[in-house]
Amino acid sequence: MAAPLRDGGSRPMTWDWDWAMEILPGLLTQGLLVTVQATIGGALLAFVLGLFLALLRRSPRPYISRPVGAVAEFIRSTPLLVQLFVLYYVMPDFGVKMTALTTGIIGLGVHYATYTAEVYRAGIDCVPKGQWEAAVALNLPRRWSWFSIILPQAVRRSLPALGNYLVAIFKESPQLSVITVVDVVGLARELGSERFRYLEPMTIAGLFFLLIAIPASILVRRMERRLDT
Amino acid sequence: MVTVNPCSAELPGTLGETMPFLCEGAVVTLQSAAGGSVLALVLALVVGLTATSRFRGARAVARVYMEFFRGTSVLVQLFWLFYAMPILTGFQLDTLFAGILALGLNLGAYGSEVVRGAVQAVPAGQREAAIALNLSPYQRMRRVILPQAFVEMVPPMNNLLIELLKSTSLLSVITVTDLAYQGRLLVNSGSDQLVVFALLLVIYFLLSYLITLLMRYVEGRAARLVGRGKPRRTPWRRRSATAGAGR
Numbered sequence: 146m147a148a149p150l151r152d153g154g155s156r157p158m159t160w161d162w163d164w165a166m167e168i169l170p171g172l173l174t175q176g177l178l179v180t181v182q183a184t185i186g187g188a189l190l191a192f193v194l195g196l197f198l199a200l201l202r203r204s205p206r207p208y209i210s211r212p213v214g215a216v217a218e219f220i221r222s223t224p225l226l227v228q229l230f231v232l233y234y235v236m237p238d239f240g241v242k243m244t245a246l247t248t249g250i251i252g253l254g255v256h257y258a259t260y261t262a263e264v265y266r267a268g269i270d271c272v273p274k275g276q277w278e279a280a281v282a283l284n285l286p287r288r289w290s291w292f293s294i295i296l297p298q299a300v301r302r303s304l305p306a307l308g309n310y311l312v313a314i315f316k317e318s319p320q321l322s323v324i325t326v327v328d329v330v331g332l333a334r335e336l337g338s339e340r341f342r343y344l345e346p347m348t349i350a351g352l353f354f355l356l357i358a359i360p361a362s363i364l365v366r367r368m369e370r371r372l373d374t
Numbered sequence: 375m376v377t378v379n380p381c382s383a384e385l386p387g388t389l390g391e392t393m394p395f396l397c398e399g400a401v402v403t404l405q406s407a408a409g410g411s412v413l414a415l416v417l418a419l420v421v422g423l424t425a426t427s428r429f430r431g432a433r434a435v436a437r438v439y440m441e442f443f444r445g446t447s448v449l450v451q452l453f454w455l456f457y458a459m460p461i462l463t464g465f466q467l468d469t470l471f472a473g474i475l476a477l478g479l480n481l482g483a484y485g486s487e488v489v490r491g492a493v494q495a496v497p498a499g500q501r502e503a504a505i506a507l508n509l510s511p512y513q514r515m516r517r518v519i520l521p522q523a524f525v526e527m528v529p530p531m532n533n534l535l536i537e538l539l540k541s542t543s544l545l546s547v548i549t550v551t552d553l554a555y556q557g558r559l560l561v562n563s564g565s566d567q568l569v570v571f572a573l574l575l576v577i578y579f580l581l582s583y584l585i586t587l588l589m590r591y592v593e594g595r596a597a598r599l600v601g602r603g604k605p606r607r608t609p610w611r612r613r614s615a616t617a618g619a620g621r
Contacts, residue, residue: 160462222536222582223575224543226554231571234561238568316447323547330450343457351454354446362444 165345168336172349176329184315190254195261217259225256233324249321257314268303308365388569392560399556406473406542413478414485422489443483448541452476456548473545481538488530492523525596532589536582
């Protein structure tokens with residue numbers, strides 16, 4: 146299970162402050178910038194696409210709702226990593242050429258859209274039936290009642306859960322480093338492989354995630370409590 | 375009757391060329407998923423119950439573990455355990471062991487939250503009744519609280535186990551020879567990448583479905599044990615409305 150390092154003792158086995166300070170600015174600016182881009186891009190796509198999926202899933206026509214549901218279930222049950230491989234390695238064969246970051250954003254967005262669709266669905270189910278009945282009583286057209294009565298309430302209820310998925314997307318974005326996106330973790334891997342020493346870059350990268358994800362999830366929890374009351 | 379071995383090299387075309395390798399990978403994927411699940415479930419139970427403890431210190435320790443491992447992604451934890459920790463401690467973990475450890479610790483943190491929530495959701499009257507019956511704290515937990523909490527835990531645990539299965543694909547990055555690794559190897563050695571990746575997705579989907587079937591069976595059993603279940607029916611025939619609904 147565990148074996149002593151073969152080259153133990155040849156390099157300093159403790160934290161190297163000088164190097165850590167040297168790589169910190171690069172990780173903080175260049176690396177974190179890409180991570181934030183991937184997170185925001187992926188989250189926006191997931192939030193918009195998820196709403197469409199949720200609406201299609203509720204379509205009264207089974208030839209629309211069934212296939213949409215099945216595809217969403219499939220995407221949710223398979224690893225993001227393999228989906229990224231498909232987007233990055235297979236799509237170019239069909240003439241779709243994108244940068245690694247764009248591919249990653251689409252991968253994250255589509256994958257998490259299948260999750261946010263469930264969030265919206267729960268939100269829509271939470272809207273009291275009386276709201277529908279009122280819309281019918283007022284003789285509002287179906288589209289109107291959806292967009293000006295049901296959805297605003299449903300989306301409001303969905304906000305805390307969407308916040309959780311924003312944090313989840315942020316935390317899963319390092320997977321993009323496998324398809325050569327140079328985010329925080331991608332950069333940390335590059336820096337580590339230059340010196341065969343991953344301790345400092347990986348620890349710094351990990352700390353970034355903790356420092357952002359923990360306050361963010363505390364904020365989300367607070368939002369949850371405020372919406373409850 | 376002719377049975378076809380899906381792992382046989384005699385299958386036609388790309389299938390025969392790739393399936394034997396993918397099956398080898400699937401075995402490693404299942405091993406890491408099983409190892410990770412066991413570790414995660416044990417951690418979830420221990421830490422989750424600690425999080426409901428009367429003692430502030432114990433609760434704080436559980437909280438720190440949960441926040442720490444939910445605050446970073448599996449990939450970062452994996453890299454840290456495999457590449458960074460050896461420099462600090464001088465011990466290099468084996469790839470599969472590091473992978474199982476990272477998966478177990480990460481999903482265990484999510485699982486703890488599930489266990490904590492389910493235990494706290496058991497109505498207070500149940501605990502009071504158990505005290506009135508003069509049950510010891512252990513009996514209270516073992517005979518009254520946990521069986522009821524367990525029913526509530528199963529659906530979210532199902533989602534977590536599927537997340538865990540999906541996360542095993544990340545172990546390929548530290549060269550564990552799992553499905554994703556074998557798939558990339560096949561593609562690099564010239565197999566049709568569309569077919570290989572499609573097969574990967576299908577195999578992962580089937581494995582997730584297997585987990586869902588298993589957990590639905592467990593849920594039915596657990597519900598019947600506390601007298602809440604539906605009468606015995608073939609549980610794998612019906613789809614529960616909540617299956618797969620978020621995490």
